[in-house]
Amino acid sequence: MSLxxxxxxxxxxxxxAITLARAGRPVELFERREDCGARFGGDLQGLESFSSDRSVLDELRDAGLEADFAHRGFTRGFQFNGNRADLHEFSQPAFYVVRRGTMADSIDQSLKRQALAAGVTLRFGESLDPAAADIIATGPRQRRPYAVCRGFVFKTDAPDLAVALLNDAAGLKGYSYLLVSNGEGCLCTSLWSSFRRVHQCLAEARRLLLERWPVRREEERPVGGWVHFSGRPHWREGGALVVGEAAGLQDFLWAFGLRAALRSGVLAANSILAGDDFARAAAAQFEGFIKGGVVNRFLWEVGRHGRYRAPMAALRWRGAERLLRDFYRYNRLQQFLYPLARGYVRVMHPHLTV
Ligand SMILES: Cc1cc2nc3c(=O)[nH]c(=O)nc-3n(C[C@H](O)[C@H](O)[C@H](O)COP(=O)(O)OP(=O)(O)OC[C@H]3O[C@@H](n4cnc5c(N)ncnc54)[C@H](O)[C@@H]3O)c2cc1C
Incomplete structure (x- = not known):
C-alpha cells in the first residue's frame, strides 16, 4: 500500500494521520518544529460546541478520536463591555477549555499519542515541501494574517471563569477574554485591524478584566499568534489535499478554528480511503461555515459601535445559546446578507480572498 x-x-x-493509520495505511507525518503543540505555549483555547446541536466530544468520538486531554466544559460565561456584564447560561457546554502546547495534558500531545499508537511515523524537526505531500496541514500560509492575538497564561487558585470583553480599546474589531480552568488562567486580546496597537489593547484588556474580576495570578508567561482565513479555501494543490488552517479554514467571526481543523483532517483521510473527491466533500461540508463567518464578521463590525451594544442586546434578547446556534448554521438571513457582507469584507479586508 502506498505511503x-x-x-x-x-x-x-x-x-x-490517525484516521489513515487506523485503517491500515502507512503514514509519515512531518513536523518542522521539535514537537506537537510547539506553535503554542500552554494557551487555553475553546474547543467550541455551541455551533451545532451535536456535542463536539461526540463528534470526536464518532470520528475515532479520544478526548484523553484535559478539557473542562463551560455552561456559563460573562459578556462584558467595560460597563455592563451579562451572564449567559447554556443547557450543555458551549465550549471545552483545552490546552495547546507540548505539555502532556494538551490536546496536541493527546493526538500525538493516538497517532503513535496507531502506527504513524512522526518526523520532528523536519519540514516537508508541500509539493511532495499527499496532505498539506501546515497551518497559516497566507502572507498577511487577518487577526492577531496576544496575552499571557498564568497559574491561579481562582475558581473557573469565562469572560469575553467586547470593547474596541481592549481588542479592536475583535474581543478580549479571561479564562480560568482548573488552576490555569489565560488573558488575551485579539485585534482584526491596526495590529500595531496590540500591546495597548492588551494593557486595556488587563485593566478592565482584572478590575472587575481580580483573579490572583502567578508565573505569568506571554502567549499569542496570528490567525488566517480564506473565504475561498483551496482544498487541492497539485495532487495534494489541503486541510485546516492551511486551506484558510477558520471561523471568520471569532477564530474558533480547532473543531473545523480536526473535522477537515478526518474528512481528507476518509476521502482517500474511500477514493472520494475531497474537494467536493469539503466544499459541501464547510460552505455554510465559511459564508456564515463572512456574514457574522460583517454584522459584528457594523454593530460594534457604542461598545458592542447591538450584539450584546441581541444575545440578551434571543439568549446566547439560541443565537449562536442560529448564526453558525448559515440561516436564511445570512444567505440573504451574504453578497452585501462579502462586498463589505472585500473593502475592509482587501488582502483576504472572499
Ligand atoms: C493565539 C491563538 C488563539 C486561538 N484560539 C482558538 C480558540 O480558542 N479556539 C479555536 O477553536 N481555535 C483557536 N485558534 C485557532 C486554532 O489554533 C487553529 O485553527 C488550529 O490550530 C489549526 O490547526 P491546523 O492543524 O490547521 O494548523 P496548526 O495548528 O498551525 O498546525 C500546523 C503545523 O504544521 C507545522 N508545519 C508548518 N509547515 C510545515 C512544513 N512545511 N513541514 C512540516 N510541518 C510544518 C507547524 O509547525 C504546525 O505545528 C487560535 C489561534 C491562535 C493563533
Whole structure:
C-alpha cells in the first residue's frame, strides 16, 4: 500500500494521520518544529460546541478520536463591555477549555499519542515541501494574517471563569477574554485591524478584566499568534489535499478554528480511503461555515459601535445559546446578507480572498 506523507502535525494533520493509520495505511507525518503543540505555549483555547446541536466530544468520538486531554466544559460565561456584564447560561457546554502546547495534558500531545499508537511515523524537526505531500496541514500560509492575538497564561487558585470583553480599546474589531480552568488562567486580546496597537489593547484588556474580576495570578508567561482565513479555501494543490488552517479554514467571526481543523483532517483521510473527491466533500461540508463567518464578521463590525451594544442586546434578547446556534448554521438571513457582507469584507479586508 502506498505511503501517505503529511506536512504538519497540528490538529488537522494529526487527525488525518490517525484516521489513515487506523485503517491500515502507512503514514509519515512531518513536523518542522521539535514537537506537537510547539506553535503554542500552554494557551487555553475553546474547543467550541455551541455551533451545532451535536456535542463536539461526540463528534470526536464518532470520528475515532479520544478526548484523553484535559478539557473542562463551560455552561456559563460573562459578556462584558467595560460597563455592563451579562451572564449567559447554556443547557450543555458551549465550549471545552483545552490546552495547546507540548505539555502532556494538551490536546496536541493527546493526538500525538493516538497517532503513535496507531502506527504513524512522526518526523520532528523536519519540514516537508508541500509539493511532495499527499496532505498539506501546515497551518497559516497566507502572507498577511487577518487577526492577531496576544496575552499571557498564568497559574491561579481562582475558581473557573469565562469572560469575553467586547470593547474596541481592549481588542479592536475583535474581543478580549479571561479564562480560568482548573488552576490555569489565560488573558488575551485579539485585534482584526491596526495590529500595531496590540500591546495597548492588551494593557486595556488587563485593566478592565482584572478590575472587575481580580483573579490572583502567578508565573505569568506571554502567549499569542496570528490567525488566517480564506473565504475561498483551496482544498487541492497539485495532487495534494489541503486541510485546516492551511486551506484558510477558520471561523471568520471569532477564530474558533480547532473543531473545523480536526473535522477537515478526518474528512481528507476518509476521502482517500474511500477514493472520494475531497474537494467536493469539503466544499459541501464547510460552505455554510465559511459564508456564515463572512456574514457574522460583517454584522459584528457594523454593530460594534457604542461598545458592542447591538450584539450584546441581541444575545440578551434571543439568549446566547439560541443565537449562536442560529448564526453558525448559515440561516436564511445570512444567505440573504451574504453578497452585501462579502462586498463589505472585500473593502475592509482587501488582502483576504472572499
Ligand atoms: C493565539 C491563538 C488563539 C486561538 N484560539 C482558538 C480558540 O480558542 N479556539 C479555536 O477553536 N481555535 C483557536 N485558534 C485557532 C486554532 O489554533 C487553529 O485553527 C488550529 O490550530 C489549526 O490547526 P491546523 O492543524 O490547521 O494548523 P496548526 O495548528 O498551525 O498546525 C500546523 C503545523 O504544521 C507545522 N508545519 C508548518 N509547515 C510545515 C512544513 N512545511 N513541514 C512540516 N510541518 C510544518 C507547524 O509547525 C504546525 O505545528 C487560535 C489561534 C491562535 C493563533
Amino acid at each position: 501517505i506523507r503529511i506536512a504538519g502535525a497540528g490538529p488537522s494533520g494529526l487527525a488525518a
